[in-house]
Amino acid sequence: MLNSLGIDEHTQSVYQLMLADPQAGVKDIGQKLGLDSDQVKTALERLVDLSLVDVDDDRVEVHSPELALPALHARNQAELAQRNQDLEDSRIAMMQFLTQYGGSVPTSGPEAERLVGSDDVRAKIAELGAAAVDQVLNFSQTGRMNAEALEAAKAVTEDLRDRGVRYRDIYLDSVRNHEETYEYVQWMQSKGVEVRTLPSLPLRMVVFDGKAAIIPLSNDLCTAGGLLLRNEVVIEALIALFSEKWKEAAPLTRTRPRRKEGLSAQERHALRLWALGLTDEAVARRMEVSFRTVRRIHANLTERLGAISRFHLGALALSKGWISADDLA
Missing domain, CATH: 1.10.10.10 (Winged helix-like DNA-binding domain superfamily/Winged helix DNA-binding domain)
Structure with a gap:
């Protein structure tokens, strides 16, 4: 209701x-x-x-x-x-990452195909999934999925696992806040899918066999459509990005994992985003949690560290090793 x-x-x-x-x-x-x-x-x-x-x-x-x-x-x-107003942030972040690898994303031609609307995106994912023989890598940059998306994803997942294709998926930590999606992810694990979570992801994407990838035109749950990419340099960069994030990600559990100093991945990531200059509103959007959650994280960390300002909070977090100088780059 x-x-x-x-x-x-x-x-x-x-x-x-x-x-x-x-x-x-x-x-x-x-x-x-x-x-x-x-x-x-x-x-x-x-x-x-x-x-x-x-x-x-x-x-x-x-x-x-x-x-x-x-x-x-x-x-x-x-x-x-x-x-x-912020839909293009993740796409821009991905472009900047690819630029560091010396590649660029084509928007037309034999190495790129524009997919119009979410139906085209789902159909192409199903087609490429059916043809996959090695592995599928996925950034699921959403904490909640509707019934239609869940059914489509289940069909692809079952087919991949039945054929022995390795499937690795990184979800947002906020997946725990949406019961239907969390139950689906648990079902994925029962089918042998390797699932981890992160507080935020740079973009949505799915890579098939290291040969093709689909990214959204914008990160609004692919409703605007997507790009099917086959450029070798782009694919290699996306795989490198996935590998980097996979190492950072934590196994999926009902409760969010905490580090030995008692800091959750969500709290540490919020500190990193604040260190980069993001506002509470931008942090909430990036992590797909409510503004109230971000404010509560800030209040809890401020109280724990005895900070008197955001700058002081960042300095104390650095001194304790909760974030590093690299997080400020």
Whole structure:
């Protein structure tokens, strides 16, 4: 019912139960809904992100849907408008990366084919997947997928694994916030797909057998279409980029992995993006999390380190080795 607002079924059920019983705890909610504690905590985190619930120390305040849902809709519209201004960021980052390798992306000719719309992109992915014999590399730069996209992806995945093609996929950490997509990714792992996650990715792409790649015309979930590339230099650069990110990525688990100093990959990546000068809004878009989540990460890190400013936070993070000088380059 509320999927269009970014509220999955479990999160909606928890919200409805809390509206009926604002004093219910994690254990009570889990027992009544048949969810484990991790599922309940994930739903509560999502509700906090969406400003439907506030948590202050041990006090939980549930906001009325009459006030909270219209405000959430308005915020989603504002975030979408801001995201539309930033759609080209990932594509530009990819172009800059390719330039370092001495290559360029052709836009027409025998080594490039323009795909119009998401249907063309899905059809070409299915075609190239059916012809793949070695391996498929994928950046899934989205934390949530609709039912149509999930079904199409399942068909390609099953075919690849049935034929013994190695399939490696990197998802955003935020995939954990969308139950349907997270369940699909777990299903992928059960089929032998190698899955890891990162806080953010430079672009969406899929590479087949080191011979062909599809990238979006813009990173708006490929609705505008994509480019099918066969240029050898471009493909080599994309494979090198995937290998670099694969080493950084962490295995998929329900909870986000934490480093020995207690810093999560999400927190460390936010520090790196702030060090590069990105605003909280840009960090949220890059990591595909809510603005509220980024502000909460900032508040937690500031409190943990005793920082008095963003500059001070960055300096303390450097001194502790949480980020390196290379992150500031």
